[in-house]
Amino acid sequence: MNTEFDGDERQPPESLDTQRIDAFWRDFTGRLGTFVELAPREFVERANELLQAHVSGLALELEGSLKEGGSRLVVTAHGNIEQFENAQALVRRAPGLGEDGACTVQAFRSRSLGRDFAMRMDGFELSCSDVLIGHYDAGGIVGLEISFEKIIPQDMVEHARHMSFIMLDHVLGEWDLAVRVGPVEFVEAFSDAVAGAEPLSVFPPIFDAFVRDDLGRSYELPQESDDHWSMITLKADDAQEDDPPDLLMFRFSANAVATRADLCYFLEWRAPIGDNERLERIRDAQQALGDELERRRCGLLVYTCVEAMQDRVAAFYVEDAAEALRLARELGERHVPELEPGLTAKFDPSWQEYLDLYCAVGQGADGGGAGE
Numbered sequence: 001m002n003t004e005f006d007g008d009e010r011q012p013p014e015s016l017d018t019q020r021i022d023a024f025w026r027d028f029t030g031r032l033g034t035f036v037e038l039a040p041r042e043f044v045e046r047a048n049e050l051l052q053a054h055v056s057g058l059a060l061e062l063e064g065s066l067k068e069g070g071s072r073l074v075v076t077a078h079g080n081i082e083q084f085e086n087a088q089a090l091v092r093r094a095p096g097l098g099e100d101g102a103c104t105v106q107a108f109r110s111r112s113l114g115r116d117f118a119m120r121m122d123g124f125e126l127s128c129s130d131v132l133i134g135h136y137d138a139g140g141i142v143g144l145e146i147s148f149e150k151i152i153p154q155d156m157v158e159h160a161r162h163m164s165f166i167m168l169d170h171v172l173g174e175w176d177l178a179v180r181v182g183p184v185e186f187v188e189a190f191s192d193a194v195a196g197a198e199p200l201s202v203f204p205p206i207f208d209a210f211v212r213d214d215l216g217r218s219y220e221l222p223q224e225s226d227d228h229w230s231m232i233t234l235k236a237d238d239a240q241e242d243d244p245p246d247l248l249m250f251r252f253s254a255n256a257v258a259t260r261a262d263l264c265y266f267l268e269w270r271a272p273i274g275d276n277e278r279l280e281r282i283r284d285a286q287q288a289l290g291d292e293l294e295r296r297r298c299g300l301l302v303y304t305c306v307e308a309m310q311d312r313v314a315a316f317y318v319e320d321a322a323e324a325l326r327l328a329r330e331l332g333e334r335h336v337p338e339l340e341p342g343l344t345a346k347f348d349p350s351w352q353e354y355l356d357l358y359c360a361v362g363q364g365a366d367g368g369g370a371g372e
Helices: 018-030 040-052 081-092 154-172 174-180 200-214 252-257 276-296 321-335 352-361
Strands: 059-063 072-076 104-107 118-121 124-127 131-137 142-148 181-186 195-199 229-234 246-251 265-272 299-307 311-318 342-347
Touching (some): 040 059, 124 154, 131 200, 142 154, 174 181, 229 352, 246 252, 246 352, 265 276, 265 321, 276 299, 276 321, 311 352, 321 342
Parallel strands (some): 072 104, 142 181
Antiparallel strands (some): 059 072, 131 195, 246 299, 265 311, 265 342
16 A cells, blocks of 8 residues: 655655744644634644644544543544655654643554444445455565455445545554555455455454564564574676675564564665775674664664675664664764765665565575674
């Protein structure tokens, strides 16, 4: 379900800067005394009018009552993964709301507590028990096949499919559906690849068990006792016979935290090798960054690669890209002061950079050990 942009037709949304975010929250808190007195529906309408004056592509929803306390203000991107970075940025800088911060602020819609519900749109009704879900491993994320338990009139098929997506969003929650679910296909009959075909009303625990047990996601950082690295030799199809291969040290155990919501930035550190002495210093600097990120529990090193004896590349997933880049520059200056560090970072909540390689090199390749 990941959204892709087609060059000239759509452009990725502009990243929110702290000035715009802070300006919105100042306006919001300045009107909070008035908002508290509004009925929930009117509050949501007024709050979103205010949000749109500062930010596009996001919306606010309210769970509970501001007046009674214990409420939750939800920043949603309506499942558009290209806006997830902005939603998280807006929430990170949210102030305390209500008396003693009684209203919390969260990014993305949670799962609905009542799973077996029905929707009625334009005179057509569909319940969760009418929607059947089959699931499979789609390269480290969950692929879905969807069919219907009841007969759908031909002129309502597209309408029913649209409704089922809305219901799926409510049942799985915004993050799981947008980040951890990949291809979704409507089928007349389920393929041999899928596991089970259960009603949507009972699917959440099945989904969670599949992600945990089959995809291997504990969402806990690897410990020394279960850390699994492998060395893999790679050579491009167009490489000449005497070209040196790429030497990949891949951390298979990092799969346990893939798609964790607080580790959604992919950071790549590329440095030209030069001689063996400089290679050692580059390795020390990159390993020091991985060690410090794990010590702070805000990131981890997921693989390194020596590319044709020209560059050493280290890849990380981190919580705070700006802080990780700052730390990398500091460590690079300390270990290899003569080099300008080649550092890039991008928002990758689906861990596509890691999972593509994880599937390509084979899940659980032989060799390796607990580090380099």
